Amino acid sequence: xxxxTMPESxxxxxAAAAAEPIARPKVPWWLVGLAFGTLVSGQVxxxxxxxxDRDMGHLQKIMYVHVPAAWASFIAFFIVFWASVTVLWKRNxxxxxxxxxxxxxGAVLTGLTLVLGSIWGRPTWGVWWTWDAxxxxxxxxxxxxxxxxxxxxxxxxxxxxARWSAAVGILGALNVPIVYMSVKWWRTLHQLQSSxxxxxxxxxxxxxxxxxxxxxxxxxxxxxxxxxALFALAADRRAEAxxxxxxxxxxx
Amino acid sequence: MPVDGRVTGEWPYVIASYVVTWVVFAAxxxxxxxxxxxxxxxxxxxxx
Numbered sequence: 148x149x150x151x152t153m154p155e156s157x158x159x160x161x162a163a164a165a166a167e168p169i170a171r172p173k174v175p176w177w178l179v180g181l182a183f184g185t186l187v188s189g190q191v192x193x194x195x196x197x198x199x200d201r202d203m204g205h206l207q208k209i210m211y212v213h214v215p216a217a218w219a220s221f222i223a224f225f226i227v228f229w230a231s232v233t234v235l236w237k238r239n240x241x242x243x244x245x246x247x248x249x250x251x252x253g254a255v256l257t258g259l260t261l262v263l264g265s266i267w268g269r270p271t272w273g274v275w276w277t278w279d280a281x282x283x284x285x286x287x288x289x290x291x292x293x294x295x296x297x298x299x300x301x302x303x304x305x306x307x308x309a310r311w312s313a314a315v316g317i318l319g320a321l322n323v324p325i326v327y328m329s330v331k332w333w334r335t336l337h338q339l340q341s342s343x344x345x346x347x348x349x350x351x352x353x354x355x356x357x358x359x360x361x362x363x364x365x366x367x368x369x370x371x372x373x374x375x376a377l378f379a380l381a382a383d384r385r386a387e388a389x390x391x392x393x394x395x396x397x398x399x
Numbered sequence: 400m401p402v403d404g405r406v407t408g409e410w411p412y413v414i415a416s417y418v419v420t421w422v423v424f425a426a427x428x429x430x431x432x433x434x435x436x437x438x439x440x441x442x443x444x445x446x447x
Contacts, residue, residue: 171439186424190417206409209416216420252427259423266416270406364424368431375435382441 169385172378178367185360193353200347206270211353213263214341215361216256217285221323223253223365224288228320231313241377243309246316247299248372252365254292261285272336280329281337288326291319 193211200207230246233239264282265275276282295315302308325332330339343351 172435174435202406204406204409205413206406208413212416212420255423255427259420262419262423263416266412266419270409270412368427371431371435375431375438378438379434379441382438 169378169381172371172374174374175367175370178363178370182360182363182367185356185363189353189356189360192356197350197353203271206267207350209263209267210341210346210350211357213260213267214354215357216263217260218358219361219365220253220256220260220288221327222362223249223256223369224292224320224323226369227253227316231316231320234309234313235317240305240309240380243305243313244376244380245369245373246309246313247296248369248376250292250295250312250316250319251372252368254289254296255368256361256365257285257289257292261289277336279336280333281326281335284322284326284329288319288322291315291322295319 190211193208197208199205226249227246230242230249233242234246261282264285268277269275295312298315299308299312302311327340329335330337339345341354343355346354
């Protein structure tokens with residue numbers, strides 16, 4: 148495989164990069180506010196509008212955080228898939244940074260989904276954990292993305308890091324349809340997929356509202372992490388360029 | 400535990416799930432903010 152030559156790393160940009168001022172990474176405050184506002188209001192709406200379930204009682208309210216966390220992680224892994232393909236196909240450096248940002252947020256949301264599912268499982272199934280197809284495939288998904296982050300942390304060469312993590316990203320994202328369909332493909336303790344079409348009408352508003360809230364939170368986290376990484380890269384390049392410029396002056 | 404097919408004592412689990420959600424979001428927001436402020440500091444570093 149040929150090496151990744153990122154446009155920003157061309158040596159002819161060195162002198163200009165040394166002098167270039169770098170603007171601070173911007174925080175999308177409107178998106179942060181939207182995410183926070185919809186998270187708080189979504190949980191209030193969920194509590195106020197949903198009657199206790201016939202069998203699960205108030206435990207049903209865990210659905211408003213457990214299901215949106217899982218959906219948001221799927222969105223994150225869709226971004227990972229797209230970014231990973233772009234990295235391998237077009238050797239795009241920005242896609243690599245987006246890949247890392249989405250994978251990190253996706254791993255956090257998958258971990259949260261597992262913990263919330265465990266809290267829900269204890270009073271309904273009588274166990275915190277069972278080797279059910281849905282739970283196991285979700286745990287595998289989580290571990291793949293923990294591996295993705297470990298791989299990035301342990302690989303110094305940026306080109307190799309981009310290629311390897313893109314390969315792991317594609318492998319992990321391909322697990323998402325397996326996680327989603329596991330409740331249909333295998334006989335599981337976990338119920339069928341919850342969606343506005345499968346839950347009681349009383350629960351649809353809360354579920355939709357919280358799904359949007361988690362999606363906005365994901366968008367805010369990924370945007371800030373991506374912009375920060377982009378900025379850190381530019382700062383590294385500037386430091387490198389300054390060091391090179393200083394070295395050539397000393398040599399004269 | 401279920402009584403006549405209906406789960407009881409559910410509130411501690413409901414509260415725990417919401418507390419865990421907010422703790423995870425707060426921790427990740429802190430991690431994100433720390434990375435951002437680290438990057439912003441390096442932007443302010445004067446040229447040697």
